[in-house]
Structure formats: C-alpha cells, structure tokens
Amino acid sequence: MSTPVTVLGLGAMGRALAxxxxxxxxxxxxxxxxxxxxxxxxxxxxxxxxxVREAVTASPLVIVCLLDYDASDxxxxxxxxxxxxxxxxxxxxxxxxxxxxxAEWATGHGIDYLDGAIMVPTPVVGRPEALILFSxxxxxxxxxxxxxxxxxxxxxxxxxxxxxxxxxxxxxxxLFYSTYGGVLRSFAMVDAEGVGATDFAPFLSxxxxxxxxxxxxxxxxxxxxxxPGGEANLAMMTAGIEHxxxxxxxxxxxxxGLDAVKADADRALDRGFGEHGFSSIFEVLKRS
Numbered sequence: 163m164s165t166p167v168t169v170l171g172l173g174a175m176g177r178a179l180a181x182x183x184x185x186x187x188x189x190x191x192x193x194x195x196x197x198x199x200x201x202x203x204x205x206x207x208x209x210x211x212x213x214v215r216e217a218v219t220a221s222p223l224v225i226v227c228l229l230d231y232d233a234s235d236x237x238x239x240x241x242x243x244x245x246x247x248x249x250x251x252x253x254x255x256x257x258x259x260x261x262x263x264x265a266e267w268a269t270g271h272g273i274d275y276l277d278g279a280i281m282v283p284t285p286v287v288g289r290p291e292a293l294i295l296f297s298x299x300x301x302x303x304x305x306x307x308x309x310x311x312x313x314x315x316x317x318x319x320x321x322x323x324x325x326x327x328x329x330x331x332x333x334x335x336x337l338f339y340s341t342y343g344g345v346l347r348s349f350a351m352v353d354a355e356g357v358g359a360t361d362f363a364p365f366l367s368x369x370x371x372x373x374x375x376x377x378x379x380x381x382x383x384x385x386x387x388x389x390p391g392g393e394a395n396l397a398m399m400t401a402g403i404e405h406x407x408x409x410x411x412x413x414x415x416x417x418x419g420l421d422a423v424k425a426d427a428d429r430a431l432d433r434g435f436g437e438h439g440f441s442s443i444f445e446v447l448k449r450s
Contacts, residue, residue, distance in 0.1 A: 164188045165309045168221040170214065170237065171254075172199040174284050176227040179253070179313055182288030184208060186312035193217035195237075218244045223306055227253040227280075231260040239267070246272040249302045251310075253278045253294070257332070258325030265298055265324035274302040277324040279331035282314070290315035297326035341370075343419050347410070354413035380441045389435065389442035396443070397436035400427040 164187045169180040172194035180203050183190045192200045193211040204210050211217035218224055218241050228234045234254045238245065250273050252264060261277040268275035276298040286292045292314035296303050303310070303319045310317040320326040345366065352362045383389050403424045410417040426443050435442035 165223055165306065166191070166221040167309065168193070168211070168217045168224045170194075170217060170224065170226040171228040172203070173227070173229075175253075175280065175287070177203065178284040178287040179225060179227060180208060181206070182313050183309075185288060188309060188312060189221075191217050191220040215241060215244050218248070221248075223249045223251065223309060225251045225253060230254060231256040231264060235264065235267075238264075242267075242271040242273070249274040249276065249299070249306060251276045251278055251296075251302075251306075253280055255279065255331065256328065258328040261297075261328045262323070262325040274299045275324060276302045277327050279327040280314075281331065281334060287313060292316065293318075295320055295327040295330050297321050298324035340419070347415065347417070347419060350415050351410050351413065354415060380444075383439065383441045384444050389438040389440075389444075391437050391439050394440070395437050396427060396430055396440055399440045400424065400431060403427060 166189040167183050168191040169176055169183070170193050172180065172192060176194070177199065180190055180192050184203065184206050189209070190203070190207070191209045191211050192203050193214050193216075194200060200208065200210050209220065211220060214237065224245065226234050226238065228237065231254060234252060238250070245268070250268055252261070252275070265275045265277065276296050278297075279295040280287070281293040281295060282289075282291075293316045294310070294314040296310070296317060297320040300319065300322060303317075307317060307319075320330065348366055349359050349362065353359065403420060407417050407420055407424060410420070426446060427440075429446040430438075430443045433446060435445065
C-alpha cells in the first residue's frame with residue numbers, strides 16, 4: 163500500500179506537491195491556514211483535515227511547504243507532541259542556518275527531519291525531470307525515497323547536515339538570478355541598437371550551451387587550486403568586459419551587474435592573477 167502523506171500549506175507549490183502525491187496513488191491529507199485552497203484537491207480524492215493537528219496525525223510522513231521558517235516554526239512548534247515518531251519533510255525555502263535550527267528542534271522532540279529544496283517551478287513538480295534536494299535524516303530519506311519520487315524524478319540525498327540542501331538551493335539560485343539579469347541586460351543592449359528580441363533570442367541561447375562544460379572545468383580547477391590561463395587569461399577577458407561596459411553605457415544601459423564582475427576581476431588582477439584563468443577570481447571571492 164502506498165504511504166499516506168500529509169501536506170501542510172496549500173500555496174501554488176503546496177497544491178502541486180499534493181497533486182503529484184494523489185496522482186501517484188498516495189492517500190493524501192491536506193490542510194491550509196486559510197480555507198478554500200483545497201477544493202480541487204478534495205475533488206480529486208484528498209482528505210480535508212478539520213485542523214492542523216488532525217492533519218499531522220493522519221500520516222506517518224508530513225510535508226510542510228510555507229513562505230519561510232518563521233511561518234513553519236510558528237505552525238510546527240505547538241505540534242511537537244503530534245509530530246513525535248513521524249517523518250517531517252520541510253520544503254520551505256530559507257537559509258541553511260534556519261534549516262539546521264529546525265532540525266535540532268525536531269531531533270530534540272523525537273521527530274525524524276528532512277530538509278528539502280525544490281529546484282523546479284510548479285508545473286514541473288511530479289515529472290521525471292524534476293529535482294528536489296534533500297539533507298538531514300538519512301534513515302528518513304531511505305525509508306521514504308520512493309514516496310519522495312512522486313514529487314520529483316530526482317531526489318538526491320546530500321548528507322546529514324540539514325542545512326546542505328539550502329546551501330545548494332541558494333547557490334544555484336544565485337546563478338539563476340545573476341544569469342537571468344544578464345539575459346535581460348543583453349536584450350536591452352540589442353534593443354538599443356534596433357535589434358528585435360525574438361531575432362536575438364536564438365543566438366543568446368547558443369552562448370548558454372557553452373556553460374555546462376565551463377562549470378565542470380571550473381569546479382575541477384577550484385578543487386585543485388590551479389587556474390590555467392591558456393589562450394584566454396584573466397587580463398584578456400577583463401579587457402573584453404570593458405568593451406561590453408563601454409558599449410552598454412554608450413547606449414544608456416544600466417550595466418551595474420557587469421560592473422560588479424569587473425570589480426571582482428580587477429581585484430584578482432591586483433592580486434597578480436592576470437596570466438591565470440578567469441576562474442582565478444574565485445580566490446578573491448572565497449571566505450578567507
């Protein structure tokens with residue numbers, strides 16, 4: 163029999179999680195602080211709990227997905243006795259420190275705790291290509307891995323430190339937001355020259371395809387602490403950044419995002435990394 167699961171919090175993501183569980187045949191109990199968001203789920207077979215305590219006691223596996231840890235802490239702490247002996251999976255986004263604090267609280271009350279980071283938008287939840295990262299209790303992940311796969315085809319376990327999933331989450335979002343900001347700035351630059359966005363988009367997509375091998379190579383260089391310059395050293399690439407900045411400013415484009423990259427490159431040049439690779443900038447970014 164499929165494991166019964168409770169989902170606390172029925173925002174857009176919570177509803178997507180509950181829908182995926184229902185579609186996989188898991189008896190699913192739902193609860194939300196404000197009424198009305200569970201109607202479609204109940205119509206599809208979910209059980210509506212009268213209150214949050216009833217929701218928690220309905221299942222051995224409880225998933226919470228709220229705005230932040232202030233919200234989840236306020237909801238869960240009065241329920242410590244009801245959660246004891248169950249597995250709590252917290253898919254609320256927040257900092258690593260908050261995840262570790264929540265895990266410490268849970269462990270102290272006999273609750274098996276997993277922290278998770280959902281790395282896909284709501285339409286992708288439940289699909290084979292979906293990714294949700296987990297850290298915390300290894301026994302909990304082992305015991306419920308197949309149930310968690312109802313939510314995402316990829317549910318890697320990152321280790322016993324409950325904060326690790328949040329570390330990955332925030333670092334990956336840093337790349338996403340920084341890259342997306344760069345995408346919008348690139349569109350602004352071509353727009354200023356009269357180039358249509360739809361004409362330019364396929365070419366912008368092309369340059370994105372070179373990033374995966376660059377990321378893999380950079381990871382290896384950082385791990386080894388060597389940054390070979392080859393035919394594209396830091397001094398040369400910094401000159402390229404200056405060309406982009408000059409062109410953008412000439413058209414009145416706000417280049418603040420790339421200014422920050424240039425400042426990092428200049429600090430690395432001042433440290434003597436001019437003949438090294440662009441990845442040597444890591445040396446001025448890393449924690450001392």
